[in-house]
Amino acid sequence: MPMHPMPEDWLQPQWSVPDSVLALVSTRTGGGSKPPFEQFNLGLHVGDDPATVLANRQRLSDSLPAHMHLQWLEQVHGTAVVEAQADAVTRRGDAVYVDQPGLAGIVMTADCLPAFFASKSGKRVALAHAGWRGLADGVLEQTLARFPDAPADVLVFLGPAIGPCHFEVGAEVRQAFVESATTAALAKDIQDQGFRPSAESGKYLADLYLIATLKLRALGVEQISGGTLCTYCERERFFSYRRDGQTGRFVSLIGILP
Ligand SMILES: [Zn+2]
Incomplete structure (x- = not known):
């Protein structure tokens, strides 16, 4: 049993994966950070008090089943996929792949898209951090490529990101997506x-x-599945960089139970 129960408004993806897969999204609820990071900021890179952030991270660990090792990432809006390790070293990359029980990978976001992946068997999982740049450059493609499974045997859940109600971009962003599409049909669908x-x-x-x-x-x-929330709209529940500028980061987490 975890030492602390998860706050009730943390999200657990509704998708058809085996119970051995642990997946969750934290919210602003549950921690000790002061404004503008209130309350449950898990980012060490945003200007919040480091001791408070580390206490929040400990609280996250205490909310999980025992004996889960967490792989944290230093995210750079790239496409590198890191293999989760149990050594508590933060690794540079924008996606994390897990195929060992007792390990979980984490991405931090505040508008970017967290994309959860799991094989139907539940033996392999992954999580990708997809801002527009990483999404255009292929972070989802790189993450899926780590699975030995056929794509039809991999399930995806799209966690909370800034929605189409609020994510205003310039024409250069649309152009980047169109140019990065692997086929003309995909380019047209994305543009339209x-x-x-x-x-x-x-x-x-x-x-x-x-x-x-x-x-x-x-x-x-x-x-x-997923893909229905907007971080900008849901002020009480999620951090949004576009809405607030200096703010905290919530986490998405996926792992395989020991
Ligand atoms: Zn919105």
Whole structure:
């Protein structure tokens, strides 16, 4: 049993994976950080008091089943996939792959898209941090490529990101996605469905969830869920960099129970 129960508003993905898979998303609830990081900030790189952040991280560990080792990442908006290790070393990368019981990988976000992956067997899982740059450059593709499973045997859950109601971008972002698409059909779908003109001339509202879904479907992933929340809209529950500038980070976590 965990030492502390998880706060009730933490999210557990609803998807059809075996019970051996541990997956959750933290919220602002449960920690000791002061404004503008209140309350449960888990990012050490955002200007919050380090001792408070470390206490929050300990609280996260205490909320998990015993004997789970956590792999933290130093995220750089790239596409490198790190293999989770039990040595407590923070590794540089934007996705983490886990195939050992007792290990979990973590990504921190405050608007970027956390994408959960799990094999149908539950023996292999992964988590990717996909901001627009990483999403365009292929972090989902790189993560899926780590699985020996056929893409149809990998399930994906899209965690809380900034929604198409609030993610305004310039034309150069749309262009980057169109240019990075691997086929003309995918480029057209992303251009037509992933963006709509915003009220401000020359700008677009981007739909990270839909773009991720189009990319994953093009790779052969069939079971994709989640993708309904907006971090910017849900002020009480999630940090949003676009909304607040200096703010905290919540975590997505996936692992295999010991
Ligand atoms: Zn919104």
